[in-house]
Amino acid sequence: MIYKYLSIMKNLTLLLSFILLPFLVVTAYGQSAKPRILVFSKTAGFRHSAIATGKTAIMKLGKEHGFDVDTTENASYFNPDSLKKYAAVVFLQTTGDVLNDVQQTSFEKYIQAGSGFAGVHAATDTEYGWPWYGKLVGAYFVSHPAQQQAVLNVTDRSHISTKHLPAVWTRKDEWYNFKEVNKDIKVLITIDEKSYTGGINGDVHPMAWYHDYDGGRSWYTELGHTEESYADQNYLKHLLGGIQYAIGSN
Structure with missing residues (x-):
């Protein structure tokens, strides 16, 4: 028994x-x-007024779509013990030289380990002296004309960040001109330079793109200078898709 x-x-x-x-x-x-992302918005140059609005919008997207969001302007987060907590890092309107050499190395190793990056608007106005970052983000900012309405052509509507968009998308924002465009980027959206004044990149002027880079994933959108962008459902879905792409299966 x-x-x-x-x-x-x-x-x-x-x-x-x-x-x-x-x-x-x-x-x-x-x-x-839930995956967790880090939204980094340190500025060492021009500071965009839409940073606070952008942070709030991304936190709301996280609550609605199943990912946690930490926000910081403290570059000391860029160390191995901290970064390993995050499925992706978002550079939200960063400008200038925001990471030191040790922090840059930590971020490189983070991406090389298969993690994701998403850059918003002024992320291309960041770290001009760090060529690895320039390749990661996909291009560097060179200039912009006054804010105005323009016509965007959504050239790839199969991506998670663009599948909801119309083929032709007219909106007002601040339109960047770029230099040192990475030839390996996969362009999602271009801008029609005939629809506004001040463009210098010619017939193929990219505005959003993605690519695999150095073991990880990178997505960038030029859109998002204006605070009004973060109340625009088309833009928010575009931003959400980019973040989800950066998170991937992490």
């Missing part, structure tokens, strides 16, 4: 272990297995 009792208890223990294992895993990693 004792042997039979012990056998029953052993079987019950094994059964309970299989039932409870998923809950124990969830507890070990927090209350949910």
